[in-house]
Amino acid sequence: MAANVTVIPPRAVRPDTLRVAAYCRVSSDSADQLHSYAAQIQYYTDLIQNHDGWDLVDVYADEGITGTRMDKREDFNRLLADCRKGKIDKVLIKSISRFARNTRDCLASLRELFRLGVSVLFEKENIDTGTLTTELMVSVSSSLAQQESVSISQNQQMSYQRRMERGEFITCTAPYGYRMPDGKNLVIEESEAREVRWMFQAYLDGNSVKRIAEEMNRKEVHNSWKRGVWYERLIRKMLSNEKYVGDSLCQKTYTANTFPFVKKTNHGEVDQYYIENTHPAIISRETFDKVQNLLKKRAERRPSSRQRTPLSLKVICGNCGSVYMRRVNKSGHTTWVCRKHDRNAIDCPNGRVPETELYGAFVRMYNKLKRNTGVVLLPAIKQMEELRDVIQRGNPAMLAVNKAIAKASEQSYNISKLQTAGLLDTDACTAKFNEISAQLAKLRAERRRLLENDDIDDAIDALQETVDLVRHGPERLMEFDEGLFLSLVERIVVESQTCVRFRLQGGIELKELLKEIGR
Template identity: 35%
Template structure:
């Protein structure tokens, strides 16, 4: 007896076809340079895709996303690409057409990640030149290979460009793309002085030699509304330092001060001896004298030694409180300052960075370094004297809270579900490879499995993170070990002890100094000045 077989189309596909008869299709275009030839290519692409999409009866034009003069090696620098991805996630696009894989991205990792994200959303990317649809079953391998080839091409071009640049460095024919602040270029590419900017450069050197710091100079220039380098919002102290240390202002030109990494994504980094540099003396008209430049460098060297920094500008032995003191009012970090410099009562204080910049944005007062040290000493002695009443019960409580039965059960359920979904995904892959199910059905089910799998993994991660208390438990155990080994109170501040047990210090608005310890326990002490005042008030009250 012959079997009767009736094909039943998926309900979801029929509903989609009824509610949305046309596929919303967009195009993505990109040109990588500012040359006139590439700009023409850009215009041609724009004029090509719109009629191509509109001529298809079952397609609906969803727009053209175009990045002009953008590199394909970094997705972060392509505004329209990121906007297109966002529109895809918001359900506004069903398909993307692009000229070729090299127009889409030259970075293998970024390209594959973007395509996989679009596949999860059920959105196809069609590459015309390679004639590949990203939703086809064999697309993953081909796209990976072609993306790798595109990335290799970018790296090869980068290598050739770097070789050509070095060649021009060696024979002195390299022309700067963007001249340093204070200079511009003539028709031959030679550096000439830009008078208004040169006056600012001269002022920066003069004020630094007269004792002003880079932060104060930057602040004064910003307040006076003097135009900044490359139209930045305001002057920064690092920009002042760059100007003061640049040999270009003495008439010399130092080339290859930076380098570009060899592999995608290309990153520009300071050349700190990895590659040779090329110094061209008396290359152009100077703005300052060589004697001024030498005096500035002597001041820099002196201040580096005073601050414990090496020749690269990194701290050899940073202050114990650096990057650890935070403002309880605005959350900014505190900066170290010296007051009454040169006098017998010279002191060190720490002040909120935002308060220093603008007193109207934060009213937090500065706190003396010895007051913080005194408060830490008092806090530590109290903790040592009472650790059996504070730390031991805290450790027991944390261990009990680490995980309850309900959470363990939920985590176990999530883990089992993840295993089931993973196995289903493998079964689907085997079925489609043997031709037992239609590729379109496979894609629909695979996308659903992928979304559910991601949700299950996210839930399990949140359960593991929320109530683990691993950091708090480990920190409390370290504190107990530290106290049991040396339980004695201390008579004066110890920097090594502070660094071992403290995560951060918060200076509160009311004058309290809060110490956040390595186990996330917060212990507060009043500032010494306020503590003395409170003691005086208490004594007066008793009298």
């Protein structure tokens, strides 16, 4: 008996309403940019409200701040928080460069939003992350945006350097004892200058920097630093600051041309410029010189309390970003502690971590990596090589160089054919070949320069070195190996007192418990 089948035709289903938000950002606080900022907010408000099936959640906007660091973008972080709460289905953004100029942060945010079921539409590039296949396109575009940001930073640094070479005073903030009412020139703030003079005289009178800091705290002297607390390192820095004699040492710090842009102390990596009499002095040169000589003598007498270990400067707090420091108690027990937590536990919850547990976590991490190299490291290298190839093909500068090389090579081939056919004499061919060879050498040098500047190539090389180290390393590590640790690990991020994250050379990050469960 045949089955009785009833066909139920499809019926039109009205699509669910999408909850849509927009994100805007401008790069400076100029009048034109602020106008663009306001215009973007109005544009997205109208666009979303007038689109059928879209409900406006909010327009998130960051004004006059950098796009290279996500931790400085309050509304961007608010947008991510609302996405995590399930308030948003789709985000509209003008272009990838407005989203992030850092490839790693860009992809990390996009992947998180994808996991949350939130798609992102980049209008300029016409890319919708609702499909997985667009992620590689985003990688290319965000890499180009990153190169643009590096170029802007380099141009700005060059401008600063030219001004310093001309002896033009440059400062961003006024040190204690001064103000900058016009945003350019330092003037003395007498109430603070009195305290500065007292510090210098107190030090010459035999007081230690610790005693001076304690006295400033006892007197409850106001300062603009967090919590207004005076501490030894701050006093020592002030006593050695040439600003107090009216001079300026420019470029004490410099910004590295790698992402994210990080300020580093200048230990001779870039030029410094000492400019005399740039502003009014608070301290006489005679007093200042006496203090410098005394600082030097006391430093020579003071035994170094820092013991360099494999973990020095490699352990970072995952909560506040401070560098961990080593502490040894009277019984010889060694721990590492977040500097901010050590000064005031309220400021950072990450407490002390035993040194032996950090060493043990590395041993366990290495043994797992040794067993799973083909699962963890090799696929990462392959993905980065594929990304590098795509970026090089999508890099306008690289494309132009490759086209020029191809054109010159074709000319060389054609000349060779003409010579073989007897249509060009030897002298003419030699002259033309020399000209083309010089052109090719120059172009190939330019291509090598572009390749050398590519962070992805550096990361691939670092990852390959990591693979080689693990492959040729011991089959099983039984105890902490200092050489292997220093070669493999870039830093350790302490997420909590029970969990750390090892960042290996090349960017791979692996979590490890400080105490294995069940042991």
